[in-house]
Amino acid sequence: MSTTITAAVAPSTGRPLAIQQLQLDDLCPDEVRVRMVATGVCHTDANVRNGFMPTPLPAVLGHEGAGVVEAVGGGVTSVAPGDHVVLSAAYCGRCRTCRAGLMAYCEDLMAQDFGGRRRDGSTSLSSADGPVSSHFFGQSSFATHANVVETAVVKVSPDVPLQTLAPLGCGMQTGAGTVLNELHPEAGSSLVVFGVGAVGAAAVMAARVAGCTTVIGVDLHESRLEVAERIGATHTVNPATTDVVEAIAKITRGDGVQYALDTTAVPAVLRQAATSLAIRGTLALVGASPAGTDVGFEIGESLVKGWTFKTVIQGSAVPQVFIPRLVDLWQQGRFPFDELVQTYAFDDINTAFADSASGKVIKPVIVF
Structure with a gap:
């Protein structure tokens, strides 16, 4: 028997989200019914709304949900009604990479997170006009309730406010995980982050957790650079007024930086990051x-540097393991991601998107 819920629907490419009444169908055996308390707004949501990624529209997006379990399917064993949960990316759990513990690189990633349907082709959401894509990142959490696949569910302590924890499911996990799970910087090492929005800010905080003693934030927004300094950056650079490569060389006394993380995916920025690397440096x-974006790297003189370039998804994290670690770090005051958050009412979700795009706010969170 279906349930009436309220959701923010992305109706078609580039259009604002529309608050609508939808029908949510019955749980499948591997699903969890979650009443949302809060949901973060991520750049990926905007990318799908704008047609850069392949989720069929109309769709309910949202993939940084946090809420309370109301019911579970017959095959669910990890949570029970009443549990508090954070929602993250879905994975199949059965492919070769999932079985190797590399859930972020699930061979079925695109279908699991962007397909807009269950494995059987059904969608959990519908309107009077027909089906609406659901299960975005296994959850579609821009809604008062969602049927969420169990692999996307992370149980957390009821003592921690869900409104605070919502951003951990994607952006914070991606930035912090890339540093702590993938780059593994040594204590006393140097790291630069290009773009200190939510993902980049998480990387800055994680770099200090890892013991990096030179942490450089690069961004065009002075307000974000100020935040980066407050949460752990030892140096900041604004490319609008300073040559980034020269600045990094000066900061590192000509050695270059040992680790670089780029959140922008702008080819020119990636070239700057690669040029700024030290011998044996790594760029993530x-x-x-x-799709189809290309970047060119100099491979003549840089050959002798022996540098590494890698792409990273979801911080190479297993959400059920890594998100509780981030909660512990936050409780200890070592990962103050809550300083990045501004909350919005559900009806103001389009304002939250606009404020994120303009750089006015680092991490908008929708509170139901």
């Missing part, structure tokens, strides 16, 4: 760009 890309 976490930013999303339209």
